[in-house]
Amino acid sequence: MDPHVSLLTLGVSDMTRAIAFYRDGLGLPMRERKGDGPAFFPLDGTWIALYPRDALAEDATVSSEGDGFAGVTIAHNVENRAAVDTVLREAADAGARIVKQAREADWGGYSGYFADPDDHLWEVAWNPVLDIG
Structure with a gap:
């Protein structure tokens, strides 16, 4: 495996709120969003994507009901x-x-x-x- 992380996708409960936080609040640059698709933020070397939590869990074939510390920061x-x-x-x-x-x-x-x-x-x-x- 090439030792490189290219994209980190965060499952979010409210896309509008999450986009406002990352784009407007933290000032991260955002690529133009296509319809209801993910929101992409290109950073130096890695990108962050925001995607609805339920849809992301469905894509990974896991439950979206997880709570508490996920073991990742x-x-x-x-x-x-x-x-x-x-x-x-x-x-x-x-x-x-x-x-x-x-x-x-x-x-x-x-x-x-x-x-x-x-x-x-x-x-x-x-x-x-x-x-x-």
């Missing part, structure tokens, strides 16, 4: 410690729920978490060891 690494606080504040202003305020991490960096309107968890982190921001 999305990480957004930034260039410095102050940027963590800035991004968390921007996310909160866009309607995100801050799950964990930014703080020193036991792995030597600084990070916090927010949940989008569908409770997908995003970690915002500064890692002084890895250059992945």
Whole structure:
């Protein structure tokens, strides 16, 4: 397998609300949407897609009734410690729920978490060891 993630699809309960959060609130660029199809946000190296949760579960042939922690988080690494606080504040202003305020991490960096309107968890982190921001 080529070590590359090209697309991350998030199942959402309300497409209009989710698009507003990611496009208008977080300021992610969005490709033109075709009818009721997925909403695509091209990022550097990876894209995010939003798709109705029920339809995504049906496509994967699983129940859409799952709840609680799914064992997955999305990480957004930034260039410095102050940027963590800035991004968390921007996310909160866009309607995100801050799950964990930014703080020193036991792995030597600084990070916090927010949940989008569908409770997908995003970690915002500064890692002084890895250059992945």
